[in-house]
Amino acid sequence: MRPQHVFSLWGLVRNTKRPSSEVKALQERKLRRLVSHAYANVTFYRELFDSIKVKPADIRTTEDLKHLPITTKKDFWQWPLQDRMAANMDRAKCRVFATSGTTGIPLLTYISRSDSTMVNLGWLRAFLLGGMKPWEKATAFIGRKEVKSGKAWYEYFGLWRRQEISSWEDPEVWVEKLGRWKPSVLVGYVMTLKILAESAPEMKKRGVNPRLIFHSSAVLDEFSRNQLTQALGGRIVDIYGSDEAGCIAWECATCSGYHLSSDMLVVEVLKDGQPAAPGEEGEVVLTNLHSYAMPFIRYKQEDIVTLSAKSPQCGRRFPLLEKIQGRTEDFFIGRSGRRFAPHPFYHCLDPVAGVRRWRIIQEKDRSLRVEVVLDPERRESGAAEILGNIKSLVAGELEVQVVPLLSIDVDSGSKFRTVSSKVQRD
Secondary structure (H helix, E strand, O other), X not given: OOHHHHHHHHHHHHHOOOOHHHHHHHHHHHHHHHHHHHHHHOHHHHHHHHHOOOOHHHOOOHHHHHHOOOEOHHHHHOOOHHHHOOOOOOHHHOEEEEEOOOOOOOEEXXXXXXHHHHHHHHHHHHHHHOOOOOOOOEEEEEOOOOOOOOOOHHHHHOOOOEEEEEOOOOHXXXXXXXXXXXXXXXXXOHHHHHHHHOOHHHHHHOOOXXXXXXXXXXXXXXXXXXXXXXXXXXXXXXXXXXXXXXXXEEEEOOOOEEEEOOOXXXXXXXXXXXXXXXXXXXXXXXXXXOXXXXXXXXXXXXXXXXXXXXXXXXXXXXXXXXXXXXXXXOOEEOOOOOEEOOHHHHHXXXXXXXXXXXXXXXXXXXXXXXXXXXXXXXXXXXXXXXXXXXXXXHOOOOEEEEEEEOOOOOOOOOOOOOEEEHHHHO
């Protein structure tokens, strides 16, 4: 973050108090620019628009988005990467993420440096409005093996100091590192935080007493929320986001709901293809207004949420989600009883070239069956890479079998689970 980004952050915070009409006007100015850019520079969207005889000039308001079809990860997979990226963007200068979420279908997401800055500021706004102070130290648990090294310039001034801990490491190592850092804020994934909560007595002995705990991935159910609050002692703040969209919504204690990031996204909640009424469950379809390298326009997020009928009471004007539903995941349990959160396993599979869909099942004999659909030319090398990645993670605690398949069938009448453990459910 550069000094000028402080002013951008201040602008984002100020946006939350602007009248709804001004925020909508801002949304629509950004929408028109994004749609024109996508049509002019992205083959996927140009051909999509032309196939339904829609021109950029036809999309003037958020209501006009209904004239465009909804896009999915599967749609993106059917097009070469160069046709989904903007021709006027340098791919080498973009940040890239590999994400499968709960679908099991990995998707490479490219984001320009300028858009990456705005997305990061959107996350930072959520932390600020969730109660974090700029001078408080934070620890973030990440699914990657590699953690950041060195400090940003502002950390030398005591601002936004951040420690990263890889969830590949043993929980004993987590506690030891936390004891040295003594953060006021924790950021992590529910399953990782639940494992951490088992070490709460040892953390307290080492003087680790977090004031705030930000949960930022998957669904935080009420049982887990209560369990984490009782064990770790801090206030839980839930943030709903994704690699494709950044921070979608953040929890507001005053309003008992989640404020949507309306100045950075257009979020549609649809039931049977039509806007869901407040109080009704609906599917999330989003347009990321800061996605110029790889636009996401009317993109199906594969999540279910409920719009709130309440008006905000905290002074912020952004509309509210009442509830975020989703798919639950299990722990994997090793021979010694060690529990593995699912998050690092995503990083074992999503970045591997040629992976089209996957899921992991722990059998009752404590072995992992990794089912994966790979491009034909990558079947052997991709399977070997995945096997090596997971063996490195589980360190002999689990037997691992990688099973390449031609397809993974999904039962439309049930929720698809990317990870599931028959041992955990027993």
